[in-house]
Amino acid sequence: MAVKSDNEASRLDEAARAGWLYYVAGNTQDEIARKLGVSRQSAQRLVSLAVSERLIKVRVDHPIAKCMELERALTERFNLLVCAVVPSDPDAPSSMVGIAQAGAAEMERHLKSNHPKIIAIGTGRALRACVEQLPTMDCPQHRIVSLLGNMMSDGSATAYNVIIRMADRVNARHFPMPLPVFVNSHEEKVLLHGQEPVHNILELARQADVTFVGVGQMNENAQLVLDGFVTREEAKSLHRVGVIGEITSWVYGKDGKLIDGLINDRVASAPLLPDLDHPVIGIAVGEAKVDSIWAALRGRLINSLITNEATAEMLLNK
Amino acid sequence: MAVKSDNEASRLDEAARAGWLYYVAGNTQDEIARKLGVSRQSAQRLVSLAVSERLIKVRVDHPIAKCMELERALTERFNLLVCAVVPSDPDAPSSMVGIAQAGAAEMERHLKSNHPKIIAIGTGRALRACVEQLPTMDCPQHRIVSLLGNMMSDGSATAYNVIIRMADRVNARHFPMPLPVFVNSHEEKVLLHGQEPVHNILELARQADVTFVGVGQMNENAQLVLDGFVTREEAKSLHRVGVIGEITSWVYGKDGKLIDGLINDRVASAPLLPDLDHPVIGIAVGEAKVDSIWAALRGRLINSLITNEATAEMLLNK
DNA sequence: GAACCGCTTGAGCATTTGCTTAGATAGCGG
DNA sequence: CCGCTATCTAAGCAAATGCTCAAGCGGTTC
Numbered sequence: 001m002a003v004k005s006d007n008e009a010s011r012l013d014e015a016a017r018a019g020w021l022y023y024v025a026g027n028t029q030d031e032i033a034r035k036l037g038v039s040r041q042s043a044q045r046l047v048s049l050a051v052s053e054r055l056i057k058v059r060v061d062h063p064i065a066k067c068m069e070l071e072r073a074l075t076e077r078f079n080l081l082v083c084a085v086v087p088s089d090p091d092a093p094s095s096m097v098g099i100a101q102a103g104a105a106e107m108e109r110h111l112k113s114n115h116p117k118i119i120a121i122g123t124g125r126a127l128r129a130c131v132e133q134l135p136t137m138d139c140p141q142h143r144i145v146s147l148l149g150n151m152m153s154d155g156s157a158t159a160y161n162v163i164i165r166m167a168d169r170v171n172a173r174h175f176p177m178p179l180p181v182f183v184n185s186h187e188e189k190v191l192l193h194g195q196e197p198v199h200n201i202l203e204l205a206r207q208a209d210v211t212f213v214g215v216g217q218m219n220e221n222a223q224l225v226l227d228g229f230v231t232r233e234e235a236k237s238l239h240r241v242g243v244i245g246e247i248t249s250w251v252y253g254k255d256g257k258l259i260d261g262l263i264n265d266r267v268a269s270a271p272l273l274p275d276l277d278h279p280v281i282g283i284a285v286g287e288a289k290v291d292s293i294w295a296a297l298r299g300r301l302i303n304s305l306i307t308n309e310a311t312a313e314m315l316l317n318k
Numbered sequence: 319m320a321v322k323s324d325n326e327a328s329r330l331d332e333a334a335r336a337g338w339l340y341y342v343a344g345n346t347q348d349e350i351a352r353k354l355g356v357s358r359q360s361a362q363r364l365v366s367l368a369v370s371e372r373l374i375k376v377r378v379d380h381p382i383a384k385c386m387e388l389e390r391a392l393t394e395r396f397n398l399l400v401c402a403v404v405p406s407d408p409d410a411p412s413s414m415v416g417i418a419q420a421g422a423a424e425m426e427r428h429l430k431s432n433h434p435k436i437i438a439i440g441t442g443r444a445l446r447a448c449v450e451q452l453p454t455m456d457c458p459q460h461r462i463v464s465l466l467g468n469m470m471s472d473g474s475a476t477a478y479n480v481i482i483r484m485a486d487r488v489n490a491r492h493f494p495m496p497l498p499v500f501v502n503s504h505e506e507k508v509l510l511h512g513q514e515p516v517h518n519i520l521e522l523a524r525q526a527d528v529t530f531v532g533v534g535q536m537n538e539n540a541q542l543v544l545d546g547f548v549t550r551e552e553a554k555s556l557h558r559v560g561v562i563g564e565i566t567s568w569v570y571g572k573d574g575k576l577i578d579g580l581i582n583d584r585v586a587s588a589p590l591l592p593d594l595d596h597p598v599i600g601i602a603v604g605e606a607k608v609d610s611i612w613a614a615l616r617g618r619l620i621n622s623l624i625t626n627e628a629t630a631e632m633l634l635n636k
Numbered sequence: 637g638a639a640c641c642g643c644t645t646g647a648g649c650a651t652t653t654g655c656t657t658a659g660a661t662a663g664c665g666g
Numbered sequence: 667c668c669g670c671t672a673t674c675t676a677a678g679c680a681a682a683t684g685c686t687c688a689a690g691c692g693g694t695t696c
Contacts, residue, residue, distance in 0.1 A: 016380035017405055023376040025407045025415045028652065035408045039675050044654065055380040058341040061453040062334035062373040087335055089343045090353045097343045112430075135379040346682065359646060362684065638696090645690075652683070661674075666667105 012053060018043055019050030057135065059101065070312040074305060077316065078297040081279045082106065082304035085312045093310035094286035096129040103130030103212070103283045103306050108137075110210050111170055116141040117209040119172075120270070122248045123150055124214030124223060126283040127162045137170040144172050145204040147213065147248045148269035149179035175201045179268040181229055181249050186265045193268075205270040208278065213302065215284040216246040217292045224249065230263065238262060245292025247272055247282070247301055254291075256299015275300040282306070290314045330371060336361055337368030341376075375453065377419065388630040392623060395634065396615040399597045400424065400622035403630045411628035412604035414447040421448030421530070421601050421624050426455075428528050429488055434459040435527040437490075438588070440566045441468055442532030442541060444601040445480045455488040462490050463522040465531065465566045466587035467497035493519045497586040499547055499567050504583045511586075523588040526596065531620065533602040534564040535610045542567065548581065556580060563610025565590055565600070565619055572609075574617015593618040600624070608632045 018036060021027045027035070033043035050056050070085040084106065086098035107130060110117055119142060121127060146163040167174035179198060183189045192198055205211075216223045218239050224230045224246060230238070242253045243262065248269040252258050258272065282302035284293050287310075294315055296302045307315070336354060339345045345353070351361035368374050388403040402424065404416035425448060428435055437460060439445060464481040485492035497516060501507045510516055523529075534541045536557050542548045542564060548556070560571045561580065566587040570576050576590065600620035602611050605628075612633055614620045625633070 012380060013382055013384075016378050016382050019380075020378045020382070020405050020416070021407065024378065024419060025410075025413070027407070029654095030652080031409075040653095041655090041675070042673095045674095048654080050378070050380075053380075055378055057377050057379050059375050060334050060338045060342065060368070060373055061375050062330060062337075062368075062371075064331055064334050064338070066331075087338050087343075089339065089345070091349075092343075095343070098338070101342060136381075348682080357646060358683090360644085363644090366684075640695080641693090643691085643693105645688105647688090648686090650683100650685080652681105654679105654681080656679085657677085659674105659676080661672100663672085664670085666669090 011049075012055070015046045015050040015053065016055050018046035019056050022047045022050075023056055054133065057133075059105070067309060067312075070309060070316070073316055074312055078303075078305070080297075080304050082281055082306075084306045086306075086308050088309040088311075093308070094288075096126060096285070099126060099283060099285055099306060099308055100129035100133045103127070103281075104133035106281065106306065107131075107134060107166075107212065111137055111139045111142060111172070114141065116143070118142070118204055118207055119144045120147050120205045120208035120211040121145070121163055121166065122147045122211075122213035123162050124216065126214045126285070127212055128165070130212070130283060131162050131166045131169065134166065134169045139170045139172045142170075142172045143204060144170075144174040145201055145208065146175060146177040147205055147211070148267075149177040149181055151180040175204060177201055177268075177270070181227075181268060182263065182266045183268050184266065189266065189268055202270050206273075210278055211276075211280040213247050213280065213282055215282045215289055215293050215296055215302070217289050218243045218245055218251065219288070221288065222246065234263075244295045245289075247296060250301075252295060252299060252301060254295050256295040256297070256301055258301075272301060276303065279304045285311045287311070287314060290318060294318050329367075330373070333364045333368040333371065334373050336364035337374050340365045340368075341374055372451065375451075377423070385627060385630075388627060388634070391634055392630055396621075396623070398615075398622050400599055400624075402624045404624075404626050406627040406629075411626070412606075414444060414603070417444060417601060417603055417624060417626060418447035418451045421445070421599075422451035424599065424624065425449075425452060425484075425530065429455055429457045429460060429490070432459065434461070436460070436522055436525055437462045438465050438523045438526035438529040439463070439481055439484065440465045440529075440531035441480050442534065444532045444603070445530055446483070448530070448601060449480050449484045449487065452484065452487045457488045457490045460488075460490045461522060462488075462492040463519055463526065464493060464495040465523055465529070466585075467495040467499055469498040493522060495519055495586075495588070499545075499586060500581065500584045501586050502584065507584065507586055520588050524591075528596055529594075529598040531565050531598065531600055533600045533607055533611050533614055533620070535607050536561045536563055536569065537606070539606065540564065552581075562613045563607075565614060568619075570613060570617060570619060572613050574613040574615070574619055576619075590619060594621065597622045603629045605629070605632060608636060612636050 018032050021032045029043045030040055033040040064087060067085040067087060071083045074080060075083045084102045086102045089095055110119060144163055144167055150161050163174055163176050179192055220232055220235060222235050225232055225235045243251045243259060244254050245252055249267045250258055250264055250272040258264060280302045281304040282296060283306045285308045336350050339350045347361045348358055351358040382405060385403040385405060389401045392398060393401045402420045404420045407413055428437060462481055462485055468479050481492055481494050497510055536553060538550050538553060540553050543550055543553045561569045561577055562572050563570055567585045568576055568590040569582055576582060598620045599622040600614060601624045603626045
């Protein structure tokens with residue numbers, strides 16, 4: 001095992017070196033092969049390994065006018081604290097490409113601070129993609145706290161275990177929420193939230209300096225449905241009674257106000273308070289999410305947004 | 319003119335977009351051409367423009383073991399505050415490639431701070447290369463101060479006007495030194511340094527939160543010779559009497575102590591104080607510079623170093 | 637209006653890259 | 667020792683990329 005990880009490390013080392021020679025020093029793969037004393041094919045493999053292992057980070061350092069303008073317009077319209085709009089790929093307007101980098105950059109900005117921060121984080125595909133783009137860092141001064149559990153009621157875990165992955169990458173203290181996403185009753189929730197460790201985590205979440213959440217739509221393809229937390233029929237009926245979206249599993253309506261009584265009674269996630277004075281950053285793209293993002297902004301469930309050109313335009317034209 | 323710069327801006331905008339689609343979204347140039355509605359050749363030109371305009375920033379996000387080890391060893395051996403070692407290109411061990419990016423990253427780290435800082439900066443090829451790698455930023459909170467003039471005694475300017483370029487890029491207040499590099503006599507220096515604006519600049523330099531300097535060797539190919547400040551013969555005789563290197567035109571010996579009496583009497587640069595408690599970062603690579611870097615570290619004229627693998631190894635084996 | 641200049645565009649071609657296949661080599665357990 | 671596996675090199679090919687050169691185009695000068 002030790003030998004194996006040594007091998008892996010030295011292989012990644014070589015990959016990093018090859019990637020450096022290729023992308024930074026501008027060598028061709030033939031030259032790299034010669035310099036590292038391997039065949040061209042191996043050099044090619046090393047470079048492509050460096051890319052696939054995300055050792056190579058590319059950023060475009062130019063304020064693309066249209067994105068800037070969209071950021072300005074969104075910030076003004078919704079009075080945002082933080083706003084980032086990345087270019088869309090015209091063929092894949094819902095792709096997470098770019099969003100992930102921008103979200104990671106915003107996370108990194110906070111993580112780089114020497115001042116200790118509490119960073120609260122939800123779950124979902126978008127956040128997962130962002131976290132995957134984080135570089136490895138060493139941030140023992142910060143605390144990362146989960147806003148919700150990732151347990152099904154049977155104890156199994158969902159796919160998007162964002163907080164563990166993030167803490168792995170940045171080596172920060174972290175506080176996963178040891179709860180299922182939904183409990184069976186309001187009473188059970190009160191009981192669980194009263195437990196000492198859970199209480200501490202909720203308190204940390206309340207004090208967070210910055211919060212990152214995904215934004216879910218409420219229809220047949222809702223993440224809650226895909227994860228099996230609510231059935232397709234439940235989702236339809238929720239939608240019928242006015243549920244437009246979901247953030248950390250709290251459902252809300254067209255006006256961005258939480259809707260009491262429905263499944264919100266059983267949500268075990270940290271409370272979702274509107275109009276906080278620290279950044280609550282929603283990360284979401286896609287036509288399907290426009291309505292739910294718009295409502296969340298309207299109700300100030302989120303006060304910051306990271307999205308792409310196409311989504312930004314739809315939000316502004318709504 | 320307005321139209322022209324509009325055109326240029328929108329062209330760079332397109333270039334940024336093309337670069338984004340290529341490097342971040344992973345499109346081929348054919349796809350980009352189709353998406354932007356131009357020919358493949360134009361797409362290729364846009365991508366290559368984005369690269370040549372330095373819109374595309376690549377970094378390798380992996381601690382290459384050997385470089386890490388060299389950093390550790392250098393830090394311990396010379397008690398450094400900041401140390402960065404980048405990989406060498408085996409065929410071009412004195413190349414500024416990589417150094418420039420690492421130096422720019424260190425500069426950026428300071429510039430990103432919200433807390434106002436005073437950044438002092440020398441001149442030279444290395445610093446120039448670093449500054450060229452800086453992204454455009456907006457940092458009105460900082461002050462950038464020059465440690466030395468870039469005037470020949472006839473009033474003409476030398477090639478490496480680093481501070482103006484840097485201030486251009488990051489939009490910070492800046493204080494170029496309005497002096498020649500060498501004056502004619504010690505008395506003239508005292509007179510010039512007594513002038514109110516010069517005095518202010520020297521005071522700023524003294525208070526700098528971080529200082530970046532190049533390190534020059536003292537031989538026939540010394541930068542001072544290439545710039546025509548000293549003749550080839552003077553350089554030889556300086557070397558004969560023990561001058562090993564030069565920082566902001568102050569010459570020093572093998573022990574890293576300034577050598578009084580020689581041309582140091584006529585150097586108009588800000589005083590070079592050993593053993594400061596803020597980072598004084600030397601940026602230099604190449605076999606020719608090993609002795610002068612080593613002496614500067616020994617005499618603590620610099621307390622931080624950015625260099626490459628090859629140079630780091632030579633420094634440690636000396 | 638013709639000639640000219642500067643700049644951009646499009647086409648063709650050489651190089652580079654990504655990928656596949658085939659054979660060589662080394663480690664390893666039976 | 668033999669197969670088995672995994673990994674590397676070599677070779678080659680198709681796609682992608684970078685470069686050059688000639689043609690086109692808009693504006694300017696004579």
